[in-house]
Amino acid sequence: MSAVQEVAQQPVKPIKPAQSQGFWATSWRYYRRRPMAMLGLYFVILLGLVAIFSPAIVGTKPVACYYKGSLYFPMLGYFNERWEPAIFTTGDHFENKYEPNLKKNDPDSWAIWPLVRQDPIERVRSDWFEDQPGNPDKAEGKPSWKNLMGTDSNGVDVFAQLVHGTRVALLVGFVSMGIASVIGIIVGACAGYFGGWVDFLLSRFIEIVLCVPTLILVIALLAIADHPSIWQVVAVIGLTGWTGIARLTRAEFLKVKQIEYVAAAKAMGAGPLRIMFIHILRNSLAPILVPISFGIAAAIFTESALSFLGIGADTLTPTWGRVLHEGQNNIRSMWWLVFFPGLAIFLTVLAYNLIGEGIQEATDPRTRDA
Amino acid sequence: MTHTLLQVDNLKTFFHGEEVVKAVDGISFTLEEGETLGIVGESGSGKSVTSLSIMQLLARSAKVESGTISFLGTDLVRLPDPKMREIRGKDISMIFQEPMTSLNPVFTVGAQVMEAIRLHQKVSKSEAQEQTIQLFDEVGIPEPHKRIHYYPHQMSGGQKQRVMIAMALSCNPKLLIADEPTTALDVTIQAQILDILRRLRDSRGMSILFITHDLGVIAEIADHVLVMYRGKVVEHGEIHQIFEDPKHPYTKGLLACRPRLDTKYRRLPTVSDFMDSTVTDAGIEITEKQMTPEKMEQLMQQGRGRLLHPKPILEEIGHQWKEGEYSADTKCVDPAEKPLLSVKDLKVHFPIRKGIFSRVQGYVKAVDGVSFDVFRGQTLGLVGESGCGKTTTGRAILRLIEPTDGVVEFEGKNVRSLRGQALREMRKKLQIIFQDPYGSLNPRMTIEAAICEPMVIQGIGGTRKQQSERAAELMKEVGMNPDFLRRYPHEFSGGQRQRICIARALAVEPDFLVCDESVSALDVSVQAQVLNLLKDLQERRGLTYIFISHDLSVVKFMADMMAVMNAGEIVEFGPAEDIYANPQQEYTRKLINATPRDDLQHIHQRQEERKQARAERLSTIASV
Amino acid sequence: MLTYICRRLMIGIFTLWAVTFIVYGLIRSMPGTPLTIQQDMVSMDNMMSEKQIEKLEKQYRLDKKWYIGYWYWLGDVLQGELGRGINDRRKVSVIISERLPKTLMLTGTSLLLTYLLCIPFGLWTTAQSGKFRERALSTFLYVLYALPTFVAAVYLNLVLAVRWDLLPLYGSSSEGFNEMSTLGQFQDILAHAALPIFCLTYGSLAYYTRFIKANMMETVQQDYIRTAKAKGASPARVLIIHAFRNSLIPLVTMVGLTLPTLLAGSVILETIYQWNGIGFLFFQSISGREYPVIMGLVLMFSAMTLLGQLLADVLYAIVDPRITYS
Amino acid sequence: TGGTSEVSQEEANKAIAEFDYDLGVADFEAPTWEELEANTKWTDKKVTHALEDVKAELADYTPPVPPAEAAQLKSTNQEEIDTILASMKIQPKSEDEVDWSGTWVHHVAGDINSLNPLPMSSTADFDVIGLTGIGVINSDINMRPTGNGSVVKSWQVSEDNKLHKFVIRDDLTWSDGEPITAEDWEFTFKVIKHPEMAVYIPAIASSLEKVDYVKAYDEHTFVVFHSESTAVNDWSDEFPIVPKHIYYESIAADPSMADSDIHLQLEEKPVVGGPYEVVSRTRGKNVILKRREGYYMHNGEQVREKPYYETIQMEVISDTNTALMALSKGEIDDMIIPAPKWNTDAASEDFYAKNVKVSAPQWGEYHICWNCESELFKDPKVRKAMSYAVDYKELLDRVLDGLFEQANGPFHPTSWMAPKPALPLYTYDLDKARQLLDEAGWKDTDADGIRDKEIGGKKVPFTFTIMRTPTPTSEKVVRVLLNSLSKVGIKVEERQTEFTVLQQKAQDHTFDAIYGGWGSGTDPFYSKNIFGTDQQRNYGQYSNPKVDELYEQGLVELDPEKRAKIYQEIATLIYEDQPYTFLFYPSELHGFNKDMRGYQFSARGPFHYSPGMESLWKVKAD
């Protein structure tokens, strides 16, 4: 019998190179397919762009200007005061009033202005721009076309503060949680994987850090620093905020290391690092991702809470937490001081969580296709 | 008078992952009440998916594209979930293929069976426990009173499988779907289980959908057989018809490939000896090939012979080297040679704790004083009933479990004293294929990564690219499509996963390999291919194996020396052929006798018994 | 296991020693001493004389190096004496125990409520994962999360206490509480605690719910869940009995980590609601550099933290039989 | 818990026997009565009856508008505020107007630490003790010391002003019925002076530093022996007293006054001598005071003014938002309104429904303190430049809502010690500031936008840190300065620190600049510890020998006219040296329930003088 039978209607695919992408590359490929997760990512990227271009979006210093025969970029002053060309400060005493001074001192000058002419630090006065009245303050500072999100009780534009505050909002979250996750995961992984006396020592270490109140640590550390800035605060949040992650990692490792594939990896001769970070960690992401994604957002709260307690950043750095804090003092009369930063924080929390959820789903081959 | 219990019509179940996988592609069959339908087929041909489609328990990415599954007149495909739930467990129950991962790790096995009972029967807790103990007893779990309090990880593979069986049987379903229910069971237990199934079927009119690759088992139990190949049914017929007069080349191949206790093959024929499949635009074309006698001869003659222990040792253990009794190419190791692996008085005792605060209650003596030597290039077969400590022995050798006592020497070095780099070196040479293939694959690693990993770790195989090429090659060698490399473990069938594990173990080109039930889930054709591969490697590279299996015919085919284990101890040790021909122990004899038989006479006899039993039942029903 | 617990408790004492040693060092290195504030409290017209300051420094052991001061403190503790408040001259144990019940009432209820809510939320969102209603609930919880407590507290007060006069504005009990009937007392406590408990609870819901969901999503992929379904167990049963049990490990960790918050209280809420609890005390003690009180509180927090960790570790072995401690 | 004394009776007895009350005064040999009378020439000092006097003064007073009408005003301008103040200060014309059974719920922001007057430390303590305690000296509304007529019969001083003799009235009783005698003063003084007690009562001990002894010569006469003859000895006569018969044994047994049962009991219900007594105390919540009959009635006769309120409830609310809501809701009757809330929460309809708000000047000032020893601020020119760089208009009108006045010195212009005529105010003049900085050698030589100067061979940029405490106003105020300084080429970092940290750095002089404020003492002599060389509160290390000398003179000069001149001169010198950049004089902002009457504002607010709290009353509802 030499029947030729057609068995399956399987489509014949071109034989692809068998080379497959790495775990993370594949995860990224799947991540991209999740619209909500991508939305979250886009939002964070948007925040990043806003952070980078904040002085061009809103500010009172020209993005670029031509003055007395040279080209300047005064907006850089928003990143660092020293980057503002001295000719405008100690030189010709512009006192932040660029428009009238440019015209007065050099009729040939020209300037490219930020999209919105508002300042994140100072109240814009009526003599700053020809066609722009001064900012209202206190309860009069309701959102309006001039001040999109209103002004705070000093008359400083809230929109400008939020836009410039994204720099801190992003960095605080990423840096503090970056530090915390790295320490937390490493410590937790070692403790959970090795067990025995390693676990014993590391667990005691975790406990000690857990027990030392952050508040005390913050006050003590900031006292040591000569010029405490937001970075010290970030460092402290990071250096103390890892214990939860470490405990969760440890617990997951305790569980996952019992599973057969760990034994399989051991049998292959995989070293502990490989087993910990390639085999177990990938399978323990679920509980760790949540505190991280929330932690990134929560750092904004912590920053504002610290300023509530009287420790924290200098006020010349606009932050969301500061506007919120300002809102707290005027909570009944100036709702916009709470609403807009609250909204920003909400969107950030949402975005980070969508990303977190996306990562979880994209890294789990069993849920990827669903 | 019978009526149709299950009717599957043109069922198509596809997976929608990165590419569409047509796992089940238009199959139809019917199952009468009280009937047993055996499904055999190539590994990955869609057997499990079919059964999961019936249960409506498909993975999230799977979808029933078309077709109906009519169970007693209701279409299960379109049945809302609450209704389906009433059917599941009560009317249809299922034994899953991989018992290792199918049991909830945080509940005692007893609790899990009791739950199944109490979900569908109104019984008290103690009654349910009573029933559970009885079920455990029936499926051959020793000490059921104690075992119901064990957690899955404390049970051996076969024991877990029996728990699954007990669970599925607990509610007297109308339809039992058994997906490879006996892969991890030794033959005695397997016989016992088949007996139970037969009894239940005949006394209660239960229908069974029996999926297996083991034609012997099919022969023992099935009325009809369905042969699947790549998602399609290629042959369907009554049992004796299939065995007597197979039509499809694939079926013919299957029947021919199976190693029997009495075959004399050195290498096994594979399905490719019976047919050719070519992939074309239209699909797959199958051409039948004739098995020529020359080829048969070649299979009988070519390949390595057996390599026995040095003569003095043979003498010592009571299997004297008798010139002429062994086949011509059977050799003995030179007496001067040192054993590659030497196990002395190995003991592994697991503490048993009870309650939260209580201390160790006692010990399970999983391995209790095992000693043996394995020489380079040898295959040691390790058989014994399920739970006797085979896996534990294998793991203890690799130090995946710290032995309680005893010495394991590999290449003259005590394995227990190795640390760090030395341990790594040892593991490069010493590999193990785990009994639980699914569990031993990292769910978040593509199998390419999984197969390449040992090469990466041991720093062999050249560049990444070369490593993936080698991975692709290995895939081909174990009979799988290299395209699958980008998939994840959960996207494979049971047999495919097993092959992946084999490929992974071979990736580092080890000197010594412990194969723990490594071919149990493979259909005979693939099994033959893999076994041939292992033999070839042994011949080419002088590999040494410890081959753990409950399938005596496979062990006999593979092993040079054989150890029979019982309750943690080796009860018989000697040249494999000797032991088969002349078992010394009652225990060994029992094992050999219990091997399923698939000769036609036996099948006819079974069918006769069957008819009788059915007639009896019908008459009792009529008289009521 | 019992020996394990005993051993851990012994080690815990050592850990406590290390923690208190570090904290003592830290608080002594914070700028300012109890005297800094006391000097300021003296009226405008007067100053403390050098002599007086010296005397006080001696009394508070500020004249000694911090590590020496620590041993004195430790000596007192070993004699069962935690020292005395500086402003409030009572014994530290008295000061703390006076406030503890109030804080416990808030935090205990809130923690209980959080877990009682987030577990069903977490399970529900797992079951409904990806559906619109799940998204809606999650987003709503994120909104709550982003809503600062002090904002919610003030608005709730404004509406419920001032405008509608439904609930008391602040405080933990009404005047004449002791004369009320038991039922009346209960109602009174409930009315006073309602808002602070709400404010203390709502924010963390998103976090815990998401946490549970994340772990559950991991678990429901496992094969044994399929087995449970094959038994015919209802989705709720599958989720609650089979899947949930398997995602308890991280949850237990979380419980262990949140246990100490029972004693921590919340500075902001306690201030807004004039709820004299531990949180406010702690904050006040730090600003006042009330070393003995800080140390007493730290000792208490630490003991609780250690207990939380121990509890979690013990529970691991209970919820997952594969984990053992030898 | 902790209520039971761990000390056994025997131990207690031993402790009592061993406790030497004279330990703190052992060095002083008091003269006998005869010696005293023989060697001293006494002059009488004024003794007044505060409440009676106010009543008498206002007996014929007609308010500009009826109080009920004034209560409708919303204090949007000074005129309205003045009207409210003028109308509300009235005293009842007849007994019937007063709600004698009224309750006054008085807001205090911090917890009441102690009901025992000795260890009192917070303003809230001070409020309670003001109502429950008695003292011999009152401060009148102009902050001048007078004898307290409801306690003393006569007050005489020696020629050198070192001996002060008091004869107290014989109708005074403690709340447990025991008479109050001169012994109680002597006893209390010894307790305060006792070295062992210093740690428990640091505040009060410091006020008696310059008093050698208080001796009771008979039941009603005691003499205060001052160690120096100064213009402010009168104030040292005033210290709170505790009953000897209660504390004599208990303090000896338990000097901490916190452990033994009796002290714990006294802490909840002290034995007091003042118009009110404590009926209940809930820590962190409130203290409820009741009018004490034994105060104004003696042997069945009314001997003093009957206090208006039957109950005064000191309600602790630390959060101002909550307190304001409580005020709106009518749950509290008065509170200090934080400046940022004046035009917001305290201007809302629900606030005015039950309340009025008023403001009145206060003798305090806010400033930026420059560290005069630092390289940056050594030069007075630089400090002056700083003062020119403050945008006062922005600060006062915008940031401070026009509530406060610009300051130019330590003394409020309305006070007797402020220079007359007033010194000119500093103006916002960046060009002047630049000029002064240039003159001081600070120029932007490297064109990086920041001025610098060569100091000791090293180029030092003009950057500094300004510290402040975490209050909303401080932040805004400092911002104004920061913004303008950045325009003159100075980079300022602002550092918000915890109060204690700030305080410590101030005391250690490890700072560049601090934003801060001083409240007012009773007498300008206190400012010596702020501006005197090396004084404890001289955080900025300002030093001017002339000023030091003047302070010495001011302290001993007894003639008020000459004294005023001395302090005016000090203020002028400070104005010239500008160790501080003075910013503003704060006003007391206060909200009252519409039912309240009788409040008048002293330089320290409506309460902290005599009669103060006692003069407030509640109108009877119709």
Ligand SMILES: Nc1ncnc2c1ncn2[C@@H]1O[C@H](COP(=O)(O)OP(=O)(O)OP(=O)(O)O)[C@@H](O)[C@H]1O
């Ligand atoms: N989740 C999945 N995604 C994609 N493909 C899958 C998935 N699960 C199974 N498959 C594919 O479906 C096909 C049928 O699988 P099935 O499990 O039914 O095989 P089987 O006949 O039971 O084989 P075995 O005997 O090896 O268990 C296989 O080729 C497998 O690779």
Ligand SMILES: Nc1ncnc2c1ncn2[C@@H]1O[C@H](COP(=O)(O)OP(=O)(O)OP(=O)(O)O)[C@@H](O)[C@H]1O
């Ligand atoms: N962790 C453990 N704790 C307690 N008992 C265990 C544990 N692991 C295995 N056992 C017990 O040890 C015995 C031997 O188990 P092992 O897995 O070696 O059997 P096996 O011979 O491989 O059986 P099978 O063929 O069924 O896989 C079994 O009775 C099992 O219940």
Ligand SMILES: [Mg+2]
């Ligand atoms: Mg299968």
Ligand SMILES: [Mg+2]
């Ligand atoms: Mg096994």
